[in-house]
Amino acid sequence: xxxxxxxxxxxxxxxxxxxxxxxxxxxxxxxxxxxxxxxxxxxxxxxxxxxxxxxxxxxxxxxxxxxxxxxxxxxxxxxxxxxxxxxxxxxxxxxxxxxxxxxxxxxxxxxxxxxxxxxxxxxxxxxxxxxxxxxxxxxxxxxxxxxxxxxxxxxxxxxxxxxxxxxxxxxxxxxxxxxxxxxxxxxxxxxxxxxxxxxxxxxxxxxxxxxxxxxxxxxxxxxxxxxxxxxxxxxxxxxxxxxxxxxxxxxxxxxxxxxxxxxxxxxxxxxxxxxxxxxxxxxxxxxxxxxxxxxxxxxxxxxxxxxxxxxxxxxxxxxxxxxxxxxxxxxxxxxxxxxxxxxxxxxxxxxxxxxxxxxxxxxxxxxxxxxxxxxxxxxxxxxxxxxxxxxxxxxxxxxxxxxxxxxxxxxxxxxxxxxxxxxxxxxxxxxxxxxxxxxxxxxxxxxxxxxxxxxxxxxxxxxxxxxxxxxxxxxxxxxxxxxxxxxxxxxxxxxxxxxxxxxx
Numbered sequence: 001x002x003x004x005x006x007x008x009x010x011x012x013x014x015x016x017x018x019x020x021x022x023x024x025x026x027x028x029x030x031x032x033x034x035x036x037x038x039x040x041x042x043x044x045x046x047x048x049x050x051x052x053x054x055x056x057x058x059x060x061x062x063x064x065x066x067x068x069x070x071x072x073x074x075x076x077x078x079x080x081x082x083x084x085x086x087x088x089x090x091x092x093x094x095x096x097x098x099x100x101x102x103x104x105x106x107x108x109x110x111x112x113x114x115x116x117x118x119x120x121x122x123x124x125x126x127x128x129x130x131x132x133x134x135x136x137x138x139x140x141x142x143x144x145x146x147x148x149x150x151x152x153x154x155x156x157x158x159x160x161x162x163x164x165x166x167x168x169x170x171x172x173x174x175x176x177x178x179x180x181x182x183x184x185x186x187x188x189x190x191x192x193x194x195x196x197x198x199x200x201x202x203x204x205x206x207x208x209x210x211x212x213x214x215x216x217x218x219x220x221x222x223x224x225x226x227x228x229x230x231x232x233x234x235x236x237x238x239x240x241x242x243x244x245x246x247x248x249x250x251x252x253x254x255x256x257x258x259x260x261x262x263x264x265x266x267x268x269x270x271x272x273x274x275x276x277x278x279x280x281x282x283x284x285x286x287x288x289x290x291x292x293x294x295x296x297x298x299x300x301x302x303x304x305x306x307x308x309x310x311x312x313x314x315x316x317x318x319x320x321x322x323x324x325x326x327x328x329x330x331x332x333x334x335x336x337x338x339x340x341x342x343x344x345x346x347x348x349x350x351x352x353x354x355x356x357x358x359x360x361x362x363x364x365x366x367x368x369x370x371x372x373x374x375x376x377x378x379x380x381x382x383x384x385x386x387x388x389x390x391x392x393x394x395x396x397x398x399x400x401x402x403x404x405x406x407x408x409x410x411x412x413x414x415x416x417x418x419x420x421x422x423x424x425x426x427x428x429x430x431x432x433x434x435x436x437x438x439x440x441x442x443x444x445x446x447x448x449x450x451x452x453x454x455x456x457x458x459x460x461x462x463x464x465x466x467x468x469x470x471x472x473x474x475x476x477x478x479x480x481x482x483x484x485x486x487x488x489x490x491x492x493x494x495x496x497x498x499x500x501x502x503x504x
Contacts, residue, residue: 277298
C-alpha cells in the first residue's frame with residue numbers, strides 16, 4: 001500500500017536565522033520557488049489623472065436654458081422683416097417724358113432668398129400702386145413709383161421719376177436675381193383714394209399683413225447603461241480611483257459607473273450640437289428607428305440649424321482666419337443685416353483663440369516690442385498677460401472663451417484634424433433673449449436664443465433619468481448583477497439662427 005505525503009511541501013522546519021527564503025514568503029510570480037524580489041513592490045495607490053477634466057459638457061449650460069414639454073415636437077414662429085425689400089428682375093419699357101411708363105418688375109424672392117409657392121403674386125410681395133421704389137443693380141440706383149400691379153402674376157409696372165430715359169437706362173437687371181427693390185414710401189395726388197389708383201387688379205390696394213416663419217424640431221431619446229455582476233461589486237481593487245463625478249475608493253466598478261455617467265452627459269451635449277434631421281423614406285433608418293416609413297427621425301442640432309438658417313464664415317480670402325480685423329468687419333456687416341445684437345459670445349478652438357489674441361495685440365503700437373501687451377502696466381517682475389477675454393469693434397462686444405469640444409482629440413478636435421476643409425473653428429452665439437410666440441402655450445415668451453426642451457410630466461421626468469436594477473443594494477430583481485440605466489429625451493431649440501455665426 002502506497003502512502004502519499006502532501007505535507008512534504010509545507011515549511012515545517014524552522015530556519016536557523018532570519019532570511020528571505022522561498023519557503024517563508026508568498027510567491028507573487030507564479031513559480032513554486034521563483035521568488036526573486038526581497039520586498040513587496042511600492043504600490044502607488046492613486047490613479048494618475050493624465051487628461052485633466054475629460055468631459056466637454058458645459059457649453060449649453062452657459063448660453064442656454066432648459067424647459068419641459070409634453071408633446072412629440074416643438075413648433076415656434078419667428079417674426080419676419082419689417083420693411084418690404086425684394087430681389088427681382090426688370091424688363092425695360094421706353095420711358096415717356098411724364099414718367100407714366102418705365103419698366104416691368106418681376107419679384108424673384110425676398111432678400112433672404114425665400115421664394116413663394118404662389119410665384120410672388122401681389123398678396124405675397126406686398127408692393128402696391130403708388131408705392132415709391134428704390135431700385136438698384138450693379139450699375140446704378142434709381143427711384144420710381146408703382147403705376148400698376150398685376151394681381152395674378154405679381155408683375156409690377158414702374159414709372160421713373162426722371163424726365164427722360166437717362167434715369168432708367170442704367171439699370172440692366174434683366175437676368176434672375178440681379179435687381180434689388182426697396183419700398184421707401186408712397187406718393188398720391190390731391191384727393192386720390194386708394195381704389196382710384198391705376199391697376200390691373202381689384203386687389204391693387206390690399207392691406208399688408210405681418211409675415212412670420214414657423215419652425216419645428218423633435219426630441220430624440222438617448223440611452224446608455226453599465227452592467228457588473230454582483231460578485232464583482234464585492235471585489236476589492238489595489239488602485240484608488242477618482243472620477244469627474246467625485247467617485248473615490250478602491251472599488252473599480254465605481255470608476256466604470258462614474259465614467260459611463262460622465263460620458264452620457266457628454267453625449268447629451270454633443271447630440272444637441274451635432275445632430276441632424278433625417279429624411280423620411282430615403283434610408284433604412286425609417287424602419288430601424290421608427291418601425292415604419294414616412295415618420296420623422298433625427299433632430300436639428302446647433303451646427304445644422306446655423307448651416308441651414310444662420311450664417312457661416314470661412315474667413316477672408318487669402319487671409320488666415322481671425323488674424324486681422326477684416327473677417328470681423330465682414331461679420332459685423334452681416335450682423336447689421338440681421339438682428340444687430342450687440343453682445344456676442346465667441347466659443348472657439350485653440351488656434352482661433354490664439355489668432356484673435358495676436359490680432360488684438362497687433363493693434364497696440366508697442367505690441368511688437370513686447371513692452372505693452374494685454375495688461376498695459378506690465379513690468380519685468382510680473383507675469384505677462386498674453387491673452388484677451390474680449391474686445392469691442394464698432395458697436396459690437398465679443399467675449400471669447402475656449403471651446404474644449406473643438407480642441408479635444410477624442411471629440412470634434414480629432415474630426416477637425418482629419419477634415420480640415422469643413423473643420424469648425426468656433427461659433428458666435430448672441431447673448432440675451434428673444435421674444436417668440438409659443439404655439440403650445442398660446443402666448444409670447446422671452447427665452448434665450450438657445451434652449452433645450454425635454455420631455456416631462458407629472459408621471460415621468462425624462463430630463464436626466466438614472467435608475468438601478470438587479471440584486472445589488474436594494475434588490476429589484478433576481479438578476480445577480482447591478483445595472484445602471486441612463487436616459488433622456490430632448491431637443492435643442494435654436495431661435496433666431498440668423499443671429500448666429502458658424503466659423504469654419
